[in-house]
Amino acid sequence: MSAPLIWIVLPVLSGVILWFFRAFQRRMVAAGFFLCALFALLALILPIENVLQIGGGVSIDSTMSFLGRTLILSESEKPILFMLYSFGVIWLFGLFIAPQASQMTPYTFVILGLMAASLAVHPFLYAALIIEAAMLISIPMFVTTGTKFTRGLMRFLIFLTMAIPCMLLAGWAANIAEANPANSIFINRAAIFLALGFSFLLGVFPLFTWMPMVSEESNPCVSGFILTVLSVVVLFLGVQFLNTFGWLRTLFLLPPVFRLAGGLMVATGGLLAGFDRKIVRLPAYITILQNGLAIIAISLKGAEPLMLFSTLLIPRLIMTSVLCLALVILSQRSQVENGSFFTHPFTSGIILISIFSFAGLPLLAGFPPLLILLERLGQQSVSTIIWIILGFLGLIAAGIRHFISMIRKTEIQENCKETGIVKVQFAVSGLICFLVGIFPGKIITVAETLIKAFQNWQ
Amino acid sequence: MLIQLSVIFIFLEMASIMAVLILPKFRWVIFALGIQYLAAFFLTFQTLSLGLALIKLLVGWMITALFASISTTVERRWNTEKALSGMILRITVMVGLWIILYLATPTIKTWLPAPINSLIGGVFLISGGIIEFGLSNQVMRVCIGLLTLMSGFEVIYAVLEPSVMVSGLLALVNIGIGLVGIFLIMRLEADIEVVE
Numbered sequence: 001m002s003a004p005l006i007w008i009v010l011p012v013l014s015g016v017i018l019w020f021f022r023a024f025q026r027r028m029v030a031a032g033f034f035l036c037a038l039f040a041l042l043a044l045i046l047p048i049e050n051v052l053q054i055g056g057g058v059s060i061d062s063t064m065s066f067l068g069r070t071l072i073l074s075e076s077e078k079p080i081l082f083m084l085y086s087f088g089v090i091w092l093f094g095l096f097i098a099p100q101a102s103q104m105t106p107y108t109f110v111i112l113g114l115m116a117a118s119l120a121v122h123p124f125l126y127a128a129l130i131i132e133a134a135m136l137i138s139i140p141m142f143v144t145t146g147t148k149f150t151r152g153l154m155r156f157l158i159f160l161t162m163a164i165p166c167m168l169l170a171g172w173a174a175n176i177a178e179a180n181p182a183n184s185i186f187i188n189r190a191a192i193f194l195a196l197g198f199s200f201l202l203g204v205f206p207l208f209t210w211m212p213m214v215s216e217e218s219n220p221c222v223s224g225f226i227l228t229v230l231s232v233v234v235l236f237l238g239v240q241f242l243n244t245f246g247w248l249r250t251l252f253l254l255p256p257v258f259r260l261a262g263g264l265m266v267a268t269g270g271l272l273a274g275f276d277r278k279i280v281r282l283p284a285y286i287t288i289l290q291n292g293l294a295i296i297a298i299s300l301k302g303a304e305p306l307m308l309f310s311t312l313l314i315p316r317l318i319m320t321s322v323l324c325l326a327l328v329i330l331s332q333r334s335q336v337e338n339g340s341f342f343t344h345p346f347t348s349g350i351i352l353i354s355i356f357s358f359a360g361l362p363l364l365a366g367f368p369p370l371l372i373l374l375e376r377l378g379q380q381s382v383s384t385i386i387w388i389i390l391g392f393l394g395l396i397a398a399g400i401r402h403f404i405s406m407i408r409k410t411e412i413q414e415n416c417k418e419t420g421i422v423k424v425q426f427a428v429s430g431l432i433c434f435l436v437g438i439f440p441g442k443i444i445t446v447a448e449t450l451i452k453a454f455q456n457w458q
Numbered sequence: 459m460l461i462q463l464s465v466i467f468i469f470l471e472m473a474s475i476m477a478v479l480i481l482p483k484f485r486w487v488i489f490a491l492g493i494q495y496l497a498a499f500f501l502t503f504q505t506l507s508l509g510l511a512l513i514k515l516l517v518g519w520m521i522t523a524l525f526a527s528i529s530t531t532v533e534r535r536w537n538t539e540k541a542l543s544g545m546i547l548r549i550t551v552m553v554g555l556w557i558i559l560y561l562a563t564p565t566i567k568t569w570l571p572a573p574i575n576s577l578i579g580g581v582f583l584i585s586g587g588i589i590e591f592g593l594s595n596q597v598m599r600v601c602i603g604l605l606t607l608m609s610g611f612e613v614i615y616a617v618l619e620p621s622v623m624v625s626g627l628l629a630l631v632n633i634g635i636g637l638v639g640i641f642l643i644m645r646l647e648a649d650i651e652v653v654e
Contacts, residue, residue, distance in 0.1 A: 150646065
C-alpha cells in the first residue's frame with residue numbers, strides 16, 4: 001500500500017465508478033461527499049512511512065512508480081492533501097443544496113486525484129501535463145452542468161494548452177541550470193519560461209480574460225471549483241518549484257517582478273469587479289485578486305512568506321465555496337441579485353459577507369492575513385500597497401453596488417424561496433467567517449502545517 | 459540526405475498549414491492535417507527514435523481519423539467565412555509571420571539549441587497554430603490550431619528532451635484535445651437541434 005495509491009489512484013477510480021451512477025443524483029452526491037470526507041480523514045490520521053498497528057503492522061510507502069517515473073507523497077505533504085480533499089468535502093456538501101451542479105461529482109474526484117498527482121510527480125516538469133489532462137477532463141463537466149456558449153471554454157483551453165510548452169521548457173532549462181549553476185543564461189531562461197507558464201495558468205495580467213468568460217457562461221459551482229482548485233494547486237506548484245531550485249529563489253529580479261505582477265492582478269481584479277455589473281463574474285475577479293495577493297506574499301523576504309501565503313489560502317477556500325454556492329441559488333431567480341434581499345436574505349447576506357471578507361474588512365475571515373501582508377509590505381515595498389489599496393477599493397465598490405441592487409424593490413414577483421438547509425448552511429458559514437476573523441490563531445496554526453513540505457525555503 | 463529531405467518536409471508543412479487555414483471544405487482540411495502530421499513525423503524522426511516518432515504520427519493520424527468521423531457534422535458550420543478579404547488576411551498574416559520567424563531563427567536558436575530545420579519546422583507549426591485559433595472562434599478551428607501548436611512544440615522539444623514519458627503524456631494531451639473538440643461539436647449540435 002502506498003500513499004499515491006490512496007490519494008491519487010483511489011480518488012480517480014472513485015470518480016470513474018461514480019460516473020456510472022449519474023442517474024441517481026442525490027445518492028451519487030452523498031456517496032461522493034462521504035468518500036471525499038474519508039480521503040480527507042485519511043490524510044489527517046494515516047501516517048506515511050510509519051508502521052500502523054493493524055493486522056500485524058502495515059506500513060504506507062510514500063513512493064509509487066508509474067511508467068518509470070515516481071509519485072511521492074510524504075508525511076509533510078499530508079496537510080496539503082487534507083486541504084485539497086477538505087475543499088472537495090465543502091464543495092460536495094454544497095451540491096446537496098445546489099442539485100443543478102450535481103453532475104460534477106465524479107469529475108471532482110478525478111480532478112482532485114490528478115491535482116494531487118501533479119503535486120506528487122517527480123520530476124516536476126510532468127506536473128504541467130497532468131494539470132492539462134485534469135482540465136481537459138473538466139470540460140465535459142462544464143458542458144453537462146449547463147454551459148451553453150463555448151467562447152470562454154475555448155479560451156480556457158487555449159490558455160492552459162499554451163502553458164504546457166512554457167512549463168516543459170522551464171523544466172528543461174532549470175535542469176540544465178542546476179547541472180551547471182555558473183551558467184546564468186539558463187537560469188534566466190528558466191525564470192522567463194516559468195513566468196510565462198504560470199502567467200497563463202494563474203491569469204496574470206493581461207492573460208486573465210478567460211476567467212470572467214468562463215464564470216459567466218457556466219454554472220458558478222463548476223467554474224468556482226475549477227478556478228479555485230487550479231489556482232491553488234498551481235500556486236503550490238510554483239512554491240514547490242522555488243523550493244526545489246534555490247538559485248531561482250535568490251534571483252534579484254524575482255521579488256520586484258512578483259510584486260509588480262501581483263500588484264497588477266490585485267488592482268485589475270478589484271477594479272474590474274467594481275465596474276462589472278454581472279455578479280456571476282465576481283468569483284473570477286476574486287480569483288485574480290487572490291492569486292495576485294498570493295504572488296505578492298511569496299515575493300516577501302525572510303522566512304515568513306510561505307506562512308503568509310498559506311494563511312491567505314484558508315479563508316479563500318472557505319469563502320469562495322460559499323460565494324459560488326450562493327450565486328448558484330441566486331441564479332435561479334429571473335433577476336439574479338435585483339431585490340434578492342427580500343426573497344433570499346441569507347443568500348444575499350453571505351454574498352456580501354464574502355465580498356467584504358475578500359476585501360479585508362475587519363472582523364471578517366480575510367482581515368487577519370491581509371493585515372499581516374500589509375504590515376510586511378510596509379517594511380519592504382510601499383508602492384505595492386498602492387496597487388493593493390486600488391484593488392480593494394474596487395472590491396468594496398463592487399460590494400456596495402451589489403448591496404444596492406439587492407435592496408432595490410422590483411416589480412417582478414419571484415416564486416423561489418430559500419429552503420431551511422440553505423438558511424442553516426449560510427448562517428453557519430457567516431458565523432465561521434466572523435469566528436476566523438475574530439480568532440485567527442487557529443488558522444495560523446493550520447497554515448504553519450501546510451508549509452511543512454517546503455523545508456528548503458527556510 | 460536527411461537534412462535536404464527535411465527542407466522538403468518544411469515546405470510540405472507550410473503548404474498544409476496554409477491549406478488548413480484557407481480551405482473551404484472540412485474534408486480537405488482533414489487531409490491537410492494528416493499531411494501536416496506526416497511532415498512533423500519526418501522532422502521529429504531526425505532526433506527521436508523511429509518508434510517514438512511513429513507514435514507521434516499514429517496519434518496525429520488517429521485524431522485526424524476521429525475528426526473525419528464527424529466531418530458531416532462539422533462541414534455544416536465550417537465554411538462561415540467565404541469572403542475573399544478574410545482569406546487574403548489569413549495568407550498575409552501567415553506569410554508575414556513566417557518571414558519574421560525565419561529571420562529571427564538565429565536568435566531563437568540561442569534560446570533553444572536545436573537543429574535549424576527542426577527549429578524552423580517547429581516554430582512555423584507553432585505560429586500556424588496560433589494564427590488558426592487566434593483568428594477564429596469555431597470549436598473545430600480552435601482544436602486544430604491547438605493540435606498544430608502542440609505538434610510544433612513536440613518537434614522542438616523532441617530535440618531538447620527525448621523522453622519516452624513526456625512523449626507519452628504529450629500524446630495523451632493531443633488525444634484529449636481532439637476528443638474535447640469532438641465532444642463540444644457533438645454537444646453544440648445536440649443543443650442546436652433541441653432549439654430547432
